[in-house]
Amino acid sequence: MTTVVRTAAATVRRGDRDIVADVTWTVDTDQRWVVLGPNGAGKTSLLDLLATSSHPTSGTVEILGEPMGLTDIFALRPAIGVVSGRTASLIPERELVSDVVMTAGWSVAGRFREEYASMDVDRAAHLLDIMGIEQLAQRRFGTLSDGEQKRALVARALFPDPEMLLLDEPAAGLDLGSRESLVERLGDLAADPAAPVQVMITHHVEEIPPGYTHALLMRDGRVLEQGQIDQVLTDENLTRTFDVPLSVRRVFNRYWAFAT
Numbered sequence: 001m002t003t004v005v006r007t008a009a010a011t012v013r014r015g016d017r018d019i020v021a022d023v024t025w026t027v028d029t030d031q032r033w034v035v036l037g038p039n040g041a042g043k044t045s046l047l048d049l050l051a052t053s054s055h056p057t058s059g060t061v062e063i064l065g066e067p068m069g070l071t072d073i074f075a076l077r078p079a080i081g082v083v084s085g086r087t088a089s090l091i092p093e094r095e096l097v098s099d100v101v102m103t104a105g106w107s108v109a110g111r112f113r114e115e116y117a118s119m120d121v122d123r124a125a126h127l128l129d130i131m132g133i134e135q136l137a138q139r140r141f142g143t144l145s146d147g148e149q150k151r152a153l154v155a156r157a158l159f160p161d162p163e164m165l166l167l168d169e170p171a172a173g174l175d176l177g178s179r180e181s182l183v184e185r186l187g188d189l190a191a192d193p194a195a196p197v198q199v200m201i202t203h204h205v206e207e208i209p210p211g212y213t214h215a216l217l218m219r220d221g222r223v224l225e226q227g228q229i230d231q232v233l234t235d236e237n238l239t240r241t242f243d244v245p246l247s248v249r250r251v252f253n254r255y256w257a258f259a260t
Contacts, residue, residue: 002029004164004197005050009059012045012221019045021221022059027197027214029163032190034208034229035201037218038242043201046218047166050199051082064163078107081157081196084168088153093142097133097152098124100141104159127155131185147178151185158196165189167200171207183209183254205233205248205255217241235260 005027012020020042027033035043048054049061052073061068066076090109091100099111101124106114128134131151136144144152150170157165170186171179189195190211202208208215208229215232217224219241225232233255238246248257 006062010056011058013057032198032212033214035216041218042221078160079163081162081165083153083157095141098137101156104156131155147174165196165198205257210253
């Protein structure tokens with residue numbers, strides 16, 4: 001077992017406010033984490049630290065054994081796959097879905113004059129198959145539904161064979177069917193021991209894929225609880241996190257929460 005993320009008192013300060021405060025956390029290779037909390041809890045800012053798109057104001061962050069501030073982050077980033085709304089906004093609408101996936105190998109958002117080997121084409125097709133949209137490979141990205149776009153972006157993030165996959169609210173804005181299709185595919189990925197470590201942030205326990213092993217709860221930039229998912233996702237902990245009386249249930253290896 002190898003440690004992929006290690007933070008010690010990591011803090012991100014903006015002006016006179018700590019948007020991430022004193023986060024001490026460890027993520028190992030055999031774990032799949034969900035980060036839960038209300039709007040403004042600091043979840044995306046914490047994910048930005050893991051993606052090396054921001055640095056801690058104080059404390060330390062190590063990604064894949066490399067300390068932030070003392071390593072070449074551009075050499076580190078190919079080992080980190082990121083799926084977010086920001087990623088989607090960079091993809092040209094006319095881009096073929098197969099090219100959306102393959103261009104991740106060059107860290108570009110649109111195909112230009114790059115050359116791709118047959119093995120690249122085969123890998124892109126394989127990843128689209130894993131995400132259940134192999135039949136859309138020759139469609140234009142802009143013609144896909146929101147759910148299909150999200151699955152294409154997961155395939156893109158996996159293309160460089162990263163060691164860590166970061167998912168920033170991947171099911172946000174999806175209808176029920178699209179959400180369930182995405183959650184099912186992410187659950188299959190979580191169950192694969194050869195798949196990269198996954199860290200997903202969300203507001204909703206219903207979006208947690210089966211197979212996720214650990215949870216971290218945040219509020220006001222601070223970690224309230226972290227650890228094994230069944231021990232963290234309790235009525236008391238979720239009530240404290242969202243400041244609403246909540247009850248949580250586990251059904252068919254999925255979580256559901258409602259106000260009491």
